[in-house]
Amino acid sequence: xxxxxxxxxxxxxxxxxxxxxxxxxxxxxxxxxxxxxxxxxxxxxxxxxxxxxxxxxxxxxxxxxxxxxxxxxxxxxxxxxxxxxxxxxxxxxxxxxxxxxxxxxxxxxxxxxxx
Amino acid sequence: xxxxxxxxxxxxxxxxxxxxxxxxxxxxxxxxxxxxxxxxxxxxxxxxxxxxxxxxxxxxxxxxxxxxxxxxxxxxxxxxxxxxxxxxxxxxxxxxxxxxxxxxxxxxxxxxxxxxx
Numbered sequence: 001x002x003x004x005x006x007x008x009x010x011x012x013x014x015x016x017x018x019x020x021x022x023x024x025x026x027x028x029x030x031x032x033x034x035x036x037x038x039x040x041x042x043x044x045x046x047x048x049x050x051x052x053x054x055x056x057x058x059x060x061x062x063x064x065x066x067x068x069x070x071x072x073x074x075x076x077x078x079x080x081x082x083x084x085x086x087x088x089x090x091x092x093x094x095x096x097x098x099x100x101x102x103x104x105x106x107x108x109x110x111x112x113x114x115x
Numbered sequence: 116x117x118x119x120x121x122x123x124x125x126x127x128x129x130x131x132x133x134x135x136x137x138x139x140x141x142x143x144x145x146x147x148x149x150x151x152x153x154x155x156x157x158x159x160x161x162x163x164x165x166x167x168x169x170x171x172x173x174x175x176x177x178x179x180x181x182x183x184x185x186x187x188x189x190x191x192x193x194x195x196x197x198x199x200x201x202x203x204x205x206x207x208x209x210x211x212x213x214x215x216x217x218x219x220x221x222x223x224x225x226x227x228x229x230x231x232x
Contacts, residue, residue, distance in 0.1 A: 036223075041206075044159075046220055090158065102161060107157070
């Protein structure tokens with residue numbers, strides 16, 4: 001069975017500092033990987049996705065992630081965060097290699113950007 | 116881009132009431148929609164997969180008679196929480212897949228905050 005582990009439940013960081021949110025997955029088959037952001041009392045917004053090809057994926061709001069098959073990781077990074085990046089971030093993987101199939105979510109990482 | 120609309124965004128009702136939540140795909144037809152439940156400070160848990168024109172597929176541990184799902188059209192799925200009790204209070208989120216984007220990723224609604232008194 002597939003699973004996703006987000007290693008940090010909370011990440012506090014100062015404004016304009018770089019940030020990395022860690023995500024590891026386990027799967028016996030090829031996967032598609034996603035990062036979503038959730039602002040308070042809202043649904044999820046897709047930040048970026050890895051399907052195939054280049055392992056470095058660029059998304060919205062200046063975020064990027066790198067797929068590392070050997071380490072089964074898909075860490076999310078941003079070189080300089082803003083106050084508005086404060087939110088909950090979820091890493092997710094699909095079952096069966098289908099982009100639109102059932103999503104398995106990590107536990108979430110709360111990013112708190114302080115002035 | 117693809118938009119999924121969820122209604123209502125917030126509902127408070129008395130224990131024993133049944134509550135219906137709607138999920139609409141606004142600019143694409145969704146043969147499959149998903150319903151999630153999210154407790155405070157926790158991740159999303161898939162409750163069921165809603166399939167247009169057929170029965171929903173429920174995840175293990177989810178009561179089918181408690182959470183009724185109807186996907187009567189390609190743009191609308193509904194979740195009805197029957198005889199709701201305080202333990203059903205939660206944030207419910209739906210998502211839909213846009214098949215027109217070549218098996219594209221899921222798009223999420225803004226969620227429904229359900230509070231049972």
